[in-house]
Amino acid sequence: MDQPNFAAIHAVGLTRYFESKCVVNNLDFRVPSGKVTALLGLNGAGKTTTLRMMMGLLAPTRGTCQTLGVDSQSMSPEHLSRIGYLVEGHYLYPWMKVTEVARFARDGQTVFDDRRFDEIVHHFGIMTSQRCGDLSRGQRAGVSLAATLAADPELLVLDDPALGLDPVSRRSLNETLVDFAAQTTTDDRPRTVLLSTHLIDDVERIADEIAVMIAGRLLIHASVAEFQNRVTRYAFDVPAESENESLVSQMQAAIDGLVESRMVGKHCTVCVADAADDVAEQLAKLSSGSVETLAASLDELVVAYLSRDRAEHSFLAKRNGHKVEEMSSSSVVTNGEQAR
Numbered sequence: 385m386d387q388p389n390f391a392a393i394h395a396v397g398l399t400r401y402f403e404s405k406c407v408v409n410n411l412d413f414r415v416p417s418g419k420v421t422a423l424l425g426l427n428g429a430g431k432t433t434t435l436r437m438m439m440g441l442l443a444p445t446r447g448t449c450q451t452l453g454v455d456s457q458s459m460s461p462e463h464l465s466r467i468g469y470l471v472e473g474h475y476l477y478p479w480m481k482v483t484e485v486a487r488f489a490r491d492g493q494t495v496f497d498d499r500r501f502d503e504i505v506h507h508f509g510i511m512t513s514q515r516c517g518d519l520s521r522g523q524r525a526g527v528s529l530a531a532t533l534a535a536d537p538e539l540l541v542l543d544d545p546a547l548g549l550d551p552v553s554r555r556s557l558n559e560t561l562v563d564f565a566a567q568t569t570t571d572d573r574p575r576t577v578l579l580s581t582h583l584i585d586d587v588e589r590i591a592d593e594i595a596v597m598i599a600g601r602l603l604i605h606a607s608v609a610e611f612q613n614r615v616t617r618y619a620f621d622v623p624a625e626s627e628n629e630s631l632v633s634q635m636q637a638a639i640d641g642l643v644e645s646r647m648v649g650k651h652c653t654v655c656v657a658d659a660a661d662d663v664a665e666q667l668a669k670l671s672s673g674s675v676e677t678l679a680a681s682l683d684e685l686v687v688a689y690l691s692r693d694r695a696e697h698s699f700l701a702k703r704n705g706h707k708v709e710e711m712s713s714s715s716v717v718t719n720g721e722q723a724r
């Protein structure tokens with residue numbers, strides 16, 4: 385049995401260049417066993433490249449990654465059979481019937497649960513007699529997911545699985561993932577899910593933890609609840625006579641942990657991480673008015689980070705009392721996990 389704090393994936397200094405461009409930059413990342421972790425980031429942030437290195441499909445330029453305790457670059461077929469990896473796009477042979485997909489997927493797997501395959505396929509409203517070429521994008525996602533989950537993976541890695549799916553297919557996908565992650569494997573190991581996505585609303589429903597990549601670096605890794613608890617939004621009206629730009633500069637100088645400030649006309653909202661007790665007071669002084677503390681959704685908070693105007697602020701590094709010169713994941717992912 386695994387230790388409770390085992391990291392299902394443990395990347396250390398993972399770095400990848402394409403020619404002279406650094407796409408993944410010195411990533412330290414522990415994906416905790418038994419949890420659902422969502423990897424977020426704008427287009428081109430380096431999520432797919434990271435996942436491909438974790439799956440042993442791409443060699444890192446520097447750094448290492450242990451995937452289920454083995455170097456990702458030297459995983460045996462037996463080890464790989466403990467891992468399910470679903471790539472973007474859900475490619476299936478159009479001429480295959482859904483039953484043939486199951487037969488094809490079963491080949492070479494030590495375990496293949498036909499009942500699970502059928503249940504998931506039905507959950508997506510698909511008949512097994514249908515040809516893949518006749519399926520919608522959401523249904524193709526369902527078949528791909530069914531074939532992957534039927535092999536009973538201990539670690540499931542999904543690259544943007546909800547890309548282009550309608551709300552009903554997305555709900556089926558989310559329900560299937562939550563249900564799958566809640567069960568242990570047939571040999572009683574906890575299941576781990578790592579998925580990259582742009583759909584932050586879904587993340588709130590299915591993920592225990594979020595990790596945010598910006599320009600190849602890991603900026604945040606925290607539980608969803610902790611992230612929400614530690615970032616606060618404030619709103620206030622700016623006096624007509626004050627200059628927006630000068631107010632923003634003053635806030636940047638005065639407010640420690642400022643993630644983002646947005647002015648729409650004379651209305652300002654700001655996001656602050658690990659806000660000091662007197663932030664509302666400071667903002668009130670700067671704006672010479674009253675300041676409201678807002679309840680913010682995960683979506684609003686993550687988007688604030690993704691579009692933030694102070695790139696040097698790193699979320700959890702501050703908690704540990706470190707002065708952060710540039711974003712670094714090394715002090716971010718703690719949570720007490722130990723690599724096996």
Ligand SMILES: Nc1ncnc2c1ncn2[C@@H]1O[C@H](COP(=O)(O)OP(=O)(O)OP(=O)(O)O)[C@@H](O)[C@H]1O
Nearest residue numbers: 402407425426427428429430431432433434544580
């Ligand atoms: N094989 C490659 N050769 C050259 N550049 C590449 C290659 N693969 C990816 N890149 C570049 O690396 C950067 C990161 O790409 P990646 O696909 O990892 O980002 P992503 O975060 O998954 O993006 P998205 O959310 O759009 O899927 C992009 O600028 C991309 O063009």
